Amino acid sequence: MGRYTFTLPDIGEGIAEAEIVAWHVKVGDTIKEDDRVADMMTDKATVEMESPVSGTVIEVAGEAGDVIAIGSPLVVIEVEGAGNDTASPGAAPAPKAAPVEQRIAAENPDASDVDRVEAAVSNGPPRPAEKPAPVAKAEPQAAEPQREHARVLASPAVRQRARDLGIDLADVRPAEDGRVRHGDLDAFLSYNAGGGFAVSGRKAVDEQVRVIGLRRRIAENMAASKRNIPHFAYVEEFDVTALEETRAQLNAGRGDRPKLTMLPFLIAAICKLVPKYPMLNAHYDDEAGVVTRYGAVHLGIAAQTPAGLMVPVIRNAQDHNLWQLAAEITRLANAARDGSAKSAELSGSTLTVTSLGPMGGVATTPVINRPEVAIIGPNRIVERPMFVRDASGTERVEKCKLMNISMSCDHRVVDGWDAASFAQDLKKLIEAPALILAG
Template sequence: MGLYAIKMPDIGEGIAEVELVAWRVQPGDTVKEDQILADVMTDKATVEIPSPVAGKVETLGGQPGQLMAVGAELIRLEVEGAGNVREGAAAGSLRGRVGVGAGAGAAPVAPDRKDDITHENADVDAPAAGSAPTPALPQRGREESLGRREPPRATPAPMRPPGEKPIASPAVRRRAWDLGIELQFVHGSGPAGRIIHEDLDVYLAARGQGPTARATALRQRQGEEAIPVIGLRRKIAQKMQEAKRRIPHFSYVEEVDVTDLEALRAQLNAKFGDTRGKLTVLPFIARAVVLALDDFPQVNARFDDDAGVIARSNPVHLGIATQTDAGLAVPVLRHAEAQDVWGLSREIARLAHATRSGKATREELAGSTLTITSLGPLGGIVTTPVINHPEVAIVGVNRIVERPVIRNGAVVARQLMNLSSSFDHRVIDGMDAARFIQAVRALLESPAMLFVE
């Protein structure tokens, strides 16, 4: 038997380091060739790292939330044969690693940074000697971080054969960890048996810990929960902070009467829904934005404020803000100007599915020239969306509500929706922003114009 060290691969595009998001294996697990070992993140794309060999996990080279350099040792396996680790190096394989038998003073291999935050999923015996102290946790959280998790009460029989790994997203795994749930005992109702958040709720309810089993007595709660800002949430925080720091935002809100649009959408879905797919409001809005940009090219741009250059884009690459279990991501609908409403609808649905399932590529998550953001039925009355730097505008869609409106002296019910948009005041004047949104409004209120070439 020998030891085989797997290093962080070069993911490309000149990336020097990536963030370790989640481990798919733990020390002592047996892995097969091409089995996924870990999820890492660069920018907003999550990349799965497979194993080039079969073996047994000996040590892990880092903790979730840690930034690791390309070429740093990611994991070490015990394999048949000689492996690729010299005997002298193998003797110290347990020193300074996260893994089997790591004693007090163990530390990850990759160099720590001041802003690195220890994730509770790491299996360590004690904090690294000389490292920054971990945030104070409630007693239960401290025990979990030390590898002494409280076993779930009334643990049922396993829901899957021994050795079969439960399938779940990093967000679901983290929530299960926080709740003290062993995923091995949770039935997965998602595709291919994937465990989703609703499955955790069902499991808790079955154990008498669900929302219907709340204690009736009023009592004080103590302690606080430390939430490490890692993975996509860290990227979102950095992106939003950068956008608000560098861009002088101003917002403009306009009310749009979408009664005729909704009537047309219902007719199109009734006639073409089975053959071309059902249409939501979003592809109509995207089409209206694309057509309005013909007269307002300054809105479809990116501003390099370091170089002092505005790059107006001829193609329209629409960013579609998409909520995922891990946080907000912005996949890019490329060449929206070349799509009709059905093409836009299909591409929006495809990108949303790829993003929420973690399958979106780096290319699909970069390069937008203008972003549309919508909270659907939760869209509220008015929002002040944050511009997706280095773009210069973002169009926010609020929910549709039915309200009384006076028309020709009579009170009638109309379906109304607000567009809440933000602009970079360094690049776009208030008058131009208002005229652009008014152009979008005119197209939405006369929806037949969306189909005129």
């Protein structure tokens, strides 16, 4: 018998280390060639590591959340023959890693949930700072049983949160329209923790959850963005009554084309204004002291997924019409949600739009997606009476649909005057949607 040390290969993305996201083997397991042993997360994607040999696992490198260097031992396998000792003439070469889809539990939301995938801000991948973990023997761990809950109306994010909390959605009583929302989960937790009757018979317990993988990258990049970028926010109110009427008319005759939400109109308007405000469509390299202003708009769409917040990117958004934008938003949101998004589709944005959809609130202060210098967030549409002046100068009260749009900008690159001027020009386009459609 011999020992085969499977080292973490060069994944080909110019990275020096990767994080262990999940183990698929443990010490004592018998595996075959090409069996999956671990999922590793780089700065750009999750990759699957497959065993190059058959044998018995005798050592693994650390635990989920540990970061190891390229070339460091990942798994040690007992094999028939001499293994891959340097003295062994027939040592097998380390395989190249192959990108794989992130495995996320399948959800069955209704059609309205596709629009609600327009979600909160996410930032690009941070740089892990941990030192490589030494190879150590690991004890076998029993797999945690997963409890199936009844299928009820809820968004993927609510389902994932319920799973994380160990809550059966069938036990939660929705506050309205039969759909379980985050507020319903909060009420359920508060009621049970306060001594109320727990329908499921479970009591609220404290839980420690290790922050690893995508969740850690989000946390680190958010902290780096707030620590390094002097944010300032600007909020303006928009009358979207005419835009909503235009959207309804276009959707009524859309045929087999995708449904238009607010986002395609907003993105098209932003792209029209970028040539006038190039300082917003830019990256700031604070180490080199260089601002790069981009001619093309690679528009990031912050999306909530069961795995966490991601930012899929619409390449050359300025070249897309409304229908093409709607199709690309849906495609990228679905790809991010089911884990099929490619690495290139999750990086390289030059400006980001973030939306919480119907939960958008009155105003937000989104965190900039570093190294970008601006992020734009539409908020919830509300109906309110407004004074409207007609062509003759007569004022009357009308019911209008109003929406705030929030911006966060990097004050090192974008002045307050620039942000305010951009917002006022954006307001003109949004409130007269024909100008968006005009060439």
